[in-house]
Amino acid sequence: MRQITYAPSKYIQGEGELDRLGTYCAQMEAGEAYAIIDPYIVSVYGEEIRSSFAAGGVALEEREFQGECSFAQVEEIVSELYLERVGVILGIGGGKTLDTAKAVSHYAGLPVILVPTVASTDAPCSRVAVLYFEDGRFDRYLSLRRSPDVVVADTGLIAKAPVRLLAAGMGDALSTYFEARACRESGAVTEAGGLGSIAAFSLARACYDTLITDGAAALEDVRQGRVSDQVAHIVEANIYLSGIGFESGGLAAAHAIHNGLTILEECRHILHGEKVAFATLAQLMLEQAPEEELAAVAGFCREAGLPVTLAQLGLADIAPEQLLAAAEASCAEGGPMKNMPFTVTPQDVYAAMLAADRRGQQAG
Structure with missing residues (x-):
């Protein structure tokens, strides 16, 4: 049985990365950007985001994310896109906002840049969008054509989110190693479509080890407003290590x-x-x-x-x-x-x- 490992084309993590979004879009030479953004992020960081795109010389259209990451909402957004202008989809916000952006890019046939503003799930790096019904019940996993093109994690921004969200991301990441281990034992076909790879299993194990080693310190640093190495390690564990580990290691x-x-x-x-x-x-x-x-x-x-x-x-x-x-x-x-x-x-x-x-x- 073949092994398959998926990963974003580019993963960028550091402080101040929100200011560089326009530059990253310009580098793609894809045309106008269509951003699906959490309302809170629009209210607090909207001007900063717009300034970044203005500096990068990229036109930006915004849509505030509302409701659930549902198939109905994805269909509605796709129907509103001006495909003759829009060349790249952005998702800026939490897991459901990002999954909506991924699903929209899938059906529109456009590249996607994801900007997680919290590290509460491993959604940003996966080639899967989790869809829910409008009442919040789980609907299905939507397998996408490809992994996200670019993931940009601004640790300074993520560290300002409520500590509960970082902890929740740690809870999601906690399962990665144990589920990958179960899949390895059973010979299961993973979400990537093949057996779990050595690389994915190693990342899943590194994810667990990072949580145990740095988790408590990272939570305390976030409570104190510090963007420490431990915070950066947990952001990477929650988003990247867990994202690759679950998708190519298995659920x-x-x-x-x-x-x-x-x-x-x-x-x-x-x-x-x-x-x-x-x-x-x-x-x-x-x-x-x-x-x-x-x-x-x-x-x-x-x-x-x-x-x-x-x-x-x-x-x-x-x-x-x-x-x-x-x-x-x-x-x-x-x-x-x-x-x-x-x-x-x-x-x-x-x-x-x-x-x-x-x-x-x-x-x-």
Whole structure:
């Protein structure tokens, strides 16, 4: 079986990179830029972004991102594009804004530059867009024609985001190594369309090691307004290492369980990476992982303020049949649960979530 590794054509990370966006677009010689931008970013950094494009001599059209990253919204944006003028799509904002930009570029047949303003997910570097229904339920993974052309991570900007978002990105990144390991054991075909490569697995492992080594310090530095080396390391782990690691290393139970949890309205307010953190603990329960590993993951989550119990997910009073329904959704045909190295039933997932909840309530 062949191995396939995907990665962005260019990954740029550093302070002050927002001021260079116009230059990066000009270098592509693609024409007018169409930017899908988070409303908050427009309100705070809009003039800075416009000045960058003016300095680069590139025309810019803006659209504020609203609602969900849904197929309906993507279709609407594509229908509004003036393709005779627009030559590149930009996504500036959080994960759903970036996934919308990726999906728009896919259907419009245009290159895309992604500018994550938070490090809360590994969406920026992947060749996949996660689509949701308008009510927030998970819809599907959309495989794109190619990886993003350019990813620009401004660490100074990202460090100003709420610390909860950086922690959520760490929760998402936490699953990368364990899911890649499961795929490696099962010989699963990854999101890239082949077996996981040595490169992807190595990046997934480096992602986990970076989280354990620098995670706590990075969170404290962000709380204190410092853009330290540790912050830069975690930004790279959350965005690049996790992005390449999950896509070319593979997804498994952790993201399958996350997808199942999205059907529960009670935890819709919980961020993607927060749900993935708990789901990672549940995957380890499915695998009957050694206590040393369970303790390391649970301890990391507690230190980062990530959920390790059902109550912390807003599911303290969830009815057993509802939790079982989420378990059943996690085992949906064609989903990442199929990549586990053993057969997993909804009853197994239900038991694993309860076991993770019990483990999360323990002090050690």
